[in-house]
Amino acid sequence: MKKSVLILIALLSFGIGSRVAAQEFWAMNNDGDTLYYNILSSVIPYSVEITYKGNDYQEFSDEYDSTISIPSTVIYNTITYDVKSIGENAFRECNYIDSVFIPNSINCIGSCAFSNSSIKSISLPSSVNYIGEWSFRYCFGLTNFYVPSTLTRIDFAALYGCWFMQDINVDVNNPNYSSINGVLYNKLGDTLICCPGAKQGAFLVTSNVNYIEDLAFCYGNLSAINVDANNPKYSSLDGILYNKVMDTLIACTTQKTGSVIIPNSVSHIYWSSFFQCNQLSSVTIPPSVSSIGDFAFAYCDGLTTINIPNSITEISMGAFYDCPGLTSITIPALVTKIGDQAFSYCTGLSEIKLYPETPPQIVSSTFAGISDTTPIKVPCNSLTIYQGAEYWSNFKNYGCFVGLDNLITRNLSTKLYPNPAKDFSILEIQGPWSSAKVIILDIFGREMKRFDINESDNKLEIDVRGFEKGIYNVLIQIEDLNLYNKLIVK
Numbered sequence: 309m310k311k312s313v314l315i316l317i318a319l320l321s322f323g324i325g326s327r328v329a330a331q332e333f334w335a336m337n338n339d340g341d342t343l344y345y346n347i348l349s350s351v352i353p354y355s356v357e358i359t360y361k362g363n364d365y366q367e368f369s370d371e372y373d374s375t376i377s378i379p380s381t382v383i384y385n386t387i388t389y390d391v392k393s394i395g396e397n398a399f400r401e402c403n404y405i406d407s408v409f410i411p412n413s414i415n416c417i418g419s420c421a422f423s424n425s426s427i428k429s430i431s432l433p434s435s436v437n438y439i440g441e442w443s444f445r446y447c448f449g450l451t452n453f454y455v456p457s458t459l460t461r462i463d464f465a466a467l468y469g470c471w472f473m474q475d476i477n478v479d480v481n482n483p484n485y486s487s488i489n490g491v492l493y494n495k496l497g498d499t500l501i502c503c504p505g506a507k508q509g510a511f512l513v514t515s516n517v518n519y520i521e522d523l524a525f526c527y528g529n530l531s532a533i534n535v536d537a538n539n540p541k542y543s544s545l546d547g548i549l550y551n552k553v554m555d556t557l558i559a560c561t562t563q564k565t566g567s568v569i570i571p572n573s574v575s576h577i578y579w580s581s582f583f584q585c586n587q588l589s590s591v592t593i594p595p596s597v598s599s600i601g602d603f604a605f606a607y608c609d610g611l612t613t614i615n616i617p618n619s620i621t622e623i624s625m626g627a628f629y630d631c632p633g634l635t636s637i638t639i640p641a642l643v644t645k646i647g648d649q650a651f652s653y654c655t656g657l658s659e660i661k662l663y664p665e666t667p668p669q670i671v672s673s674t675f676a677g678i679s680d681t682t683p684i685k686v687p688c689n690s691l692t693i694y695q696g697a698e699y700w701s702n703f704k705n706y707g708c709f710v711g712l713d714n715l716i717t718r719n720l721s722t723k724l725y726p727n728p729a730k731d732f733s734i735l736e737i738q739g740p741w742s743s744a745k746v747i748i749l750d751i752f753g754r755e756m757k758r759f760d761i762n763e764s765d766n767k768l769e770i771d772v773r774g775f776e777k778g779i780y781n782v783l784i785q786i787e788d789l790n791l792y793n794k795l796i797v798k
Contacts, residue, residue, distance in 0.1 A: 331359050333384050337377050345382060346395060356382060357393035357418070365397035365420075373404035380411035394421045396440065401425060406449075410436070417443050419463070434458045439466045448472055451506070455492070457481035462501070467492070469527040473504040500524050510547065515539045520558070525549065526580050530561040545571065545753065560585050571753030572596045572781055572792065577604050579624070586610050589633075592783070594753075595619050595792060600627050602647070609633060615790055616640055623650045623668075632656045638663070645669040653677035661685045661709075667697040674699065681705045720791070722784060728796035735768040735782065735793075745785040746770075748795070751778060772797045 331344035345356040358378060361368040376399075382389050391411065396418035399405060402425045412435045419440035422430070428449035434456055441463035444450060450470050455462070457479040467476065475490030485501075486493050492502040499519045503511060505528045513520070515538040525533060532547025542558075543550050546568075549559040554573045558581060565587040570577070572594035579601030582591065586609035593600075595617040605611065606629040614628065618640045625647035628634065632655045639646070641663035648671050651657070657678055662668070665687050680703050686694045688708035694700045720739035727733055737744060746759040746768060756775065761768050770782075775797045782793040 331361055334361070335382050335384065337379050339377055341372065341376055343376075343378065343382075345384070345389070345391075347384075347389070348392060354387055354389040355392040356384075356389040357395040357416075358391065358398045359395040360398055360400070365400045369401040370403055372399070372402050373406075375407045375409065376405060377409040378411055378414065380413035392416065394418060396420055397423070399425050399427070402427075416440070419443060420445065422447055432456050432459060437461065439463060441465055442468065445469050446471075452477070453504075455479060455482055455485050455487070457483075460484050462492075464521075465502075465523050467502050467504075468523050469505065471505040471527065471529070474506045476502060476504055503528055503530070505529060510534055512536065513539060513542055513544070513549070517542070520549075523580060525559045525561065526583050528562060531563040532561060533559060550574070557581055560588075562586070564588055566590075568592070569747070569749060569753045569755060569783075570594055570597065571749075571751070573751075573753075575599070577601055579603055580606070582608055584608070590614070592747075592790070593617050594783075595790065600624055602626055603629060606630060615785075616643075617790060618642065621645075623647060625649060626652075628654060630654070635659075636661065639668065641665075643668050646674050647671075649673045649676060651675050651678065657682055659683045659685065662694070663687065665690045665693075667694050667700050670699045672699055683707060685709055720786065722791055722793055724782060724793045724795060727794075728798040729770075729772050730798055731771070731773050733770045733772060733795055735770060735784075736766075737763075737784065737786070741786050743786075745783075747783040747785070749781040749783060751780070753781075756780065770795075 332346050334342050334344045336342055344359050344361050346359045348355040348357055361371055378391060380391055382391055390413050393416040397420045400420050400423045405425060405427055407429045410433055412433045415435050416438045417440060419442055421443045423442050423445045425447055426449050427447055437458055438461045443466045446469040448471050450473050452474060453467060453476045455478040476487055476492040478485045478487040484495050486495050486497055490504055493500055498516050500517050501521050503525050508529050510532040511530050513535040515536040518541045533544055533549040535542045535544040541552055543552050543554055550557055556576045556578060557570060557574050558578045560582050562584050564585055567590045568588060569592040575596055575598050577597060577600045580603045582605045583603055584607040588608055589610055590613040593615055597617055598619050602624045603626040606626050608631050610633055611631050612633045620640055621642045621644055623646045626649045628651050629649050630653040634654045635656050636659040639662040643664055646668045652673055660682060683705045684703045685707045691708045695706055723736040725734055741763055743762045747755055748757040750756055759768060777797055780795045782795050784791040
């Protein structure tokens with residue numbers, strides 16, 4: 309389980325950070341453990357929240373061990389305060405706690421209160437009515453979670469990334485939430501909130517589900533996400549979750565192996581959709597895709613090849629964070645911005661090739677963890693511009709390309725005939741090329757046939773006699789270019 313800078317970046321993007329000078333006072337509980345407090349109300353009724361020691365939650369993250377008992381009241385300067393809340397980040401990254409006793413005075417658990425901690429069990433009293441966003445995120449010790457009848461609000465991704473959690477159970481009298489086979493839903497069962505990380509096998513999204521919350525399936529052990537054919541909002545293909553019209557790819561499971569070819573109906577790849585799919589070796593992105601969400605391919609350790617289509621103009625924050633298997637990347641000509649940590653810790657990179665003549669905007673962490681001697685290839689007429697551009701100037705090993713690369717970009721074309729075809733169709737590739745992969749895909753992006761050809765083959769004969777009538781896509785991969793043709797079988 310990885311824990312890194314990505315966690316902080318993701319949290320900051322949601323406005324969750326640590327406060328300065330957290331605690332206002334401290335006091336010992338009956339077990340001799342020192343707890344830290346912020347005053348919530350200095351007038352009657354006096355109240356405080358539990359917080360962390362120091363100016364930052366990381367400063368004393370190992371302050372506690374074993375079981376911690378929170379008192380219901382605490383005395384400070386002769387005033388008795390009610391302990392009403394466990395504040396944001398209070399036990400975050402506490403690596404040695406097993407459990408925390410929560411008294412009936414507590415009604416709120418703040419954002420990231422137990423995030424990334426070692427807590428193994430938690431029992432919420434009936435007084436708790438609110439759990440903040442990310443509050444139990446990456447609590448790998450939690451195997452079960454119980455939602456009492458009084459808990460009326462669970463904020464975004466509160467139980468995200470609990471890898472070993474088997475079940476989330478809900479009291480039948482809870483007015484807002486329900487549990488079906490250990491999966492958390494709203495009361496009506498038509499909004500899927502969180503599938504526990506330890507759920508295995510194929511998951512079926514039933515026909516009545518009309519909304520799936522962000523990250524509901526992220527960071528889990530499922531082998532596939534399937535959708536009932538009668539569901540009006542969602543669909544699936546090869547175990548990957550899409551919206552109904554299949555123009556948005558929502559989630560791929562971490563157990564997906566091998567290669568994924570995204571159908572050319574897709575225009576948007578959702579954020580974190582392939583997060584930690586580390587058994588994937590390649591993903592083919594069609595030219596229909598215009599946007600790739602934040603952290604979409606983060607932690608895809610096994611990913612060795614990725615094509616970024618020419619339709620992309622911006623590469624999002626953390627899009628390919630920590631993909632050490634990538635050996636080269638090609639940035640298309642229209643890209644104007646590459647986001648924070650987009651390629652950080654892609655330590656296997658041996659080449660970065662850029663087609664934009666104007667250097668894309670980057671920040672200091674866009675390529676963090678990558679050697680400044682990594683070869684950078686850019687258009688020759690832009691070489692000096694890249695070498696002087698902010699942050700691009702940090703790279704020391706520049707080269708440039710002319711001739712064949714530009715010819716491939718501008719003068720490569722294909723012919724496919726007859727089209728429509730009944731028995732055979734002929735593919736001709738015109739222009740300078742040496743070798744190519746040709747993949748025949750059905751309308752859903754499923755591979756039908758694959759060919760490896762070289763220039764001496766001249767023409768490729770495609771046998772379509774076993775194909776059903778319909779429209780197929782012919783994907784032609786030449787170096788870092790993807791060309792598409794439509795083939796009609798009659």
